[in-house]
Amino acid sequence: MAVLAVMAPMAGLGSAGAASAAEHCLHRLGAHQQVADGGGIQSWSVADLKKSGDVPDFPVAGQLWEATATVTAILGTSTPVIPNFAATSVGARYPALWQMASPRGISPATLTQGQTATGKIYFDVTSENPMAVTYTAGGARPLMWCCGETMMAMPMDACPCCANMKEPCPCCAGKM
Template identity: 50%
Template sequence: MRRLARIFVAGVAMLVAVGVGMPTATASSGSCPHRFGSPQKLTDAGGAVVQQWTVSDLRASTDTAPGYPLAGRLWEATASVEAVTGAVTPIIPNVYTVSASGERYQVLWQVASPSAIPGGTITQGQTSTGKVYFDVTGADPMAVIYTNGGSHPAMMWCCNGNMTMPMEMPMPMSMADCPGCAGMMS
């Protein structure tokens, strides 16, 4: 437990050191701040670049994965990235989906689909929207996370139905007031 606490503190310190703002959600108080569809922001070290991500509709996909040999089942979610301040290049490979048992599936950023979210730079005020795909080789996913290279998610979308996901990866945002996530930080 002490080791986990040190890892959490180190992760938060790392986020602060690189200047990544804590994700914020526009959900009303009393609701889950990381519910699917809630916008969350990331800010660079100097505040010159602020990007807002929204992820929704995680589900098994009926699309194909052109040029990618699936090892499991194709899943998808819809993602939007808005350049709130400055120009933003969406770092799509930072997106994962997670099962209730903690299995992670990285986004298939290399799938060339006309429905996929574009990875090109967008200017302030623009939004880029499309699907992100995952090759699910085990348990069904129930959350989507965005990492910044560390072991802790910078953003997370979940709260569909009754969540039972063990929080082996602490969040840099409070989950205490989330009706679906309360108690997961134990």
């Protein structure tokens, strides 16, 4: 329900100008989105999706990528579930390397209400470069962060987040 409350304002963006829509895009990299976590609510922000050189000795099949994530326990206690993250491209999905130990990685420790944790999430990218990061929790619609510069250069039907929408994404309208 919390995800629906966050996504509901997107419906009103369809009539706004392209620049205005992009500035208020709820799934743009860096935007804050909420998700229910058991009895609590978390707010997540994911930004700066890029190739990584943080852990050169970690064995990957492809190229190590990273994104910076921030989580806040909005209501009640909240446990960040790092394996719920994946980086995506048009034809591939790269699960988070949750088992990778890194001093820069985001902590999966439980947060009490009001506490925040920031760190990196890592992905093993074996083919196409990712353009988005998703967070899937149970049966809720996944949270997504995209609309970065690499995504803006591709056609709407190639967007891994928006391709299945019946109408153009209100955040990205006019950008393609």
